[in-house]
Amino acid sequence: MxxxxxxxxxxxxxxxxxxxxxxxxxxxxxxxxxxxxxxxxxxxxxxIGLITGYRAILSPVKLGLTHVTYLEVSMSDTREAALQQFNAAVRAIPEVEECYMIAGGCDYMLKVRSRDMADFRRIMAEKISTLPFVNNTSSHVSMEAVVEQNLTLG
Structure with a gap:
């Protein structure tokens, strides 16, 4: 509505x-x-649900979380039960800043924030690779944030 x-x-x-x-x-x-x-x-x-809450916006840079990787995830099973299991599991990973189910060459796109490449590798090995029904992943490392903002009104 x-x-x-x-x-x-x-x-x-x-x-x-x-x-x-x-x-x-x-x-x-x-x-x-x-x-x-x-x-x-x-x-x-x-x-009416237009304002859904208020929150503090933290500085990832001040927290040492300067490494951003966008991760394409392809699933081995895309039936509803498998998707729901993946959704619940990915929500439990604090380093996943955003996760979207998408249409296209993969099933999900994740934004993962970490300290550096070694930290990202650990997150991949210990957390993301163990998510249910993950078949394949492809990583895209961000070199620079050009636009990073909250929703604005025009």
Missing amino acids: TVKLDALDHKILVELLCNARIPVAELARKVGLSKTPVSLRIRHLEE
């Missing part, structure tokens, strides 16, 4: 995307409303 936003909801979301910890009074001033209507609009956006 697509949500229709009016101009004020759009302004509120843009501000929250920039700073989710902005005080309601400051947000109200920026969007031209008083605190109560802004609070009600935020609560409504949360209730």
Whole structure:
């Protein structure tokens, strides 16, 4: 279900995307409303599921996780039960930052973040290669992050 936003909801979301910890009074001033209507609009956006939560965004560089590898995974079995087992198992690997089931030359695309190539090799050997129904993998090492961002509104 697509949500229709009016101009004020759009302004509120843009501000929250920039700073989710902005005080309601400051947000109200920026969007031209008083605190109560802004609070009600935020609560409504949360209730309808447009705002799904708030979180801290950590710096991978400061954590020493500068090595990014995109990994194509081909499955030996693509029946629903096998896919569900793989999905549950891959969610348990903290180094997998993103995982998408895709259409194309492979079945899944994973974004794996690690300290370096040796760390990635360990993750592959100990965790990813042991995932259920993995038939084949192909790795693509990132040399530089050109665009890395959270969802924005145009």
